[in-house]
Amino acid sequence: MNWEKIAADLSTETPSKIILLVMDGLGGLPLNGKTALDAAHTPNLDDLAAKSACGLSDPVFMGITPGSGPAHLSLFGYDPLKYTLGRGILEALGVGVEVRKNEVVARGNFASHNQGIITDRRAGRIPTSENESLCEKINAFLETREGPRIRLYPGKEHRFVVKFSGENLSDSLSDADPQKENKPRTYTQPHEQDAQHTAKVVNSFLDDLTEFLKDSEPANTALLRGFAKYPSLPSMQDLFKIKPVAVANYPMYKGLAKLVGMEIVDVGPEIVDLFDTLDEIYAKYNFFYIHVKKTDAAGEDGNYDAKKAAIEETDKHIPRLIGKKSEVLVVTSDHSTPCLLKSHSWHPNPFMIYASTAMPDAVVRYAERTCGQGYLGRFQAIYSMPLMLAHAGKLKKYGA
């Protein structure tokens, strides 16, 4: 399917508005016969389901458990098998690092070595505060160092993101990580001729960093992996002729939205803040991606009650979305995160689309299995965007 070309050809600018509410990791598996969504008291979502066309969407395809990157790309109308986002980029987005086109990022670990042999790949999981103070010192040192600009951004415990800025940098590099302990420190290797310069930059940085850290055991060296440049994606504006905005309060989702050209607005940390922010900015855009993180976080924790509570909290705000009278309102998820698995899974997402042109079906309860009985059937999530655009009157006829 060459959806991108078709989208660019058929999409047309209109004032009609689309609201896409994503409850991250919403789908689950039954506990005593009920998923968290089954168990949640969701009168507003259920009312909406009764007026909507419902279905189940597979983020990539059946059986594939997606990371947040492919799961969101798919929802945003991008083929998740065509566009892959390097781990380094996702980490960078996650800690809120801005990455430009000429920059390369990688995930880093502080690690321990003894005479060049890696003795602990995580430096004893040093406290985050120690990580932060190390990064600060290292950044001060790097400011004075010659060569391309390099900067560290602390994450949790031993983790950080490193960003290399300069001309002609490549991300076609092997990991500088022996993967196992009791192996020698490992340099990155260029995968191709063009990456030789970057490999030298990275390896010389690693040597200087190890020298700089020589007295700061257990964090006396670092490992780097997942080198990645900022991926070049066509923008949603260009493809779909929309003016999109992300209403999200976690850095990674803001970052993902930015990748596809969405504007980013400041949002407070709570679920209510998402809806308050929507009120404020509603006049200025015509595609609204609203991201609820709590459902996924509860799933990852295996906390069934917290997941149920996050769903119920979101449900309370559904009338505010309906009240916007947007031409299209979709409620779905990016992927499932069953409490049973405490991780992303391959199970499909409950999906409902509310629009004057959407076919109301017999589904009167918004949940995994009920949506499976809906008019939309089971489909790949990449079809969400054509559906939304169509129901918003933004897609012209294909062919004569």
Next chain:
Amino acid sequence: MNWEKIAADLSTETPSKIILLVMDGLGGLPLNGKTALDAAHTPNLDDLAAKSACGLSDPVFMGITPGSGPAHLSLFGYDPLKYTLGRGILEALGVGVEVRKNEVVARGNFASHNQGIITDRRAGRIPTSENESLCEKINAFLETREGPRIRLYPGKEHRFVVKFSGENLSDSLSDADPQKENKPRTYTQPHEQDAQHTAKVVNSFLDDLTEFLKDSEPANTALLRGFAKYPSLPSMQDLFKIKPVAVANYPMYKGLAKLVGMEIVDVGPEIVDLFDTLDEIYAKYNFFYIHVKKTDAAGEDGNYDAKKAAIEETDKHIPRLIGKKSEVLVVTSDHSTPCLLKSHSWHPNPFMIYASTAMPDAVVRYAERTCGQGYLGRFQAIYSMPLMLAHAGKLKKYGA
């Protein structure tokens, strides 16, 4: 979809086990409102359905009636549109001929000619016993003949398989068959330069064979078609990191399984033998393809009662499968064979997957239309393998 590359990247070796029970040609059409599967008394399959996620799978895509080759390839996780198996190979597998990488096989007919004009393309459908004795004599003659090794394998009536062994053989050859009677004997033509040598080998064999058969009317010549080499498929071991075995009692299905790298075990001729064999070998593998032929044979015969009986006989052994406590148990088919049509058809396969991570749906009866109401919806059969691997915990996350 580049599922193969994704599979190779994401699949991971685990001890978890997958049982795939294929009731060949299972799907049917109603007679007095009920398919054979509807009419069959299947308490065990129904109990399993109540605990499983159900759906309908299309072997290739909607409307396409598959041969056994594409229908099985799809179930085994191979794109049936990418890999095509020459008719010669399927025939060879069907009569249990082993084919190696440097060999070419073709389907043959004994035929009648009069002064070089084909008068009967099937030599009056000579009895199988006469075919067998002819092949024996011809093989003795071929043993003494110079040139690449050639061997005939008798089939039913006038049909045989011929195998050419030697260096630099190609299967890029036209059929040596005028297709119609009252036309001259036809030689094979090479489709490309590299096949010229093989064409000479084949045509010289055909001339010598016709000379050898000059007094054995009506079988006094032969036609050859469907030249094919052993196809080179990546193995299931490499793609999916599993240790697969085929529990099947018909040569063609053993052959198909071998093509994708499965081990083959000896199995008696009855349905019960499949399950007895599974008991014996269960510890040694972690992917079990179990093939029931009787359902398809009854469908091909248009024998509704026999099909119903074959389903009921299989049903009795389902508790033995469940008792294995494999991580994943799938019951499905390769294609439909409605008694009404007495042939393969394009109708989808009832599919159910039983696993701790499978969503039980409202389906409590294992049949064509009930499965269509299931949580899995309708999907292409190639997604069966990603689903099975996912539920067995054998697929890592895709993307960051």
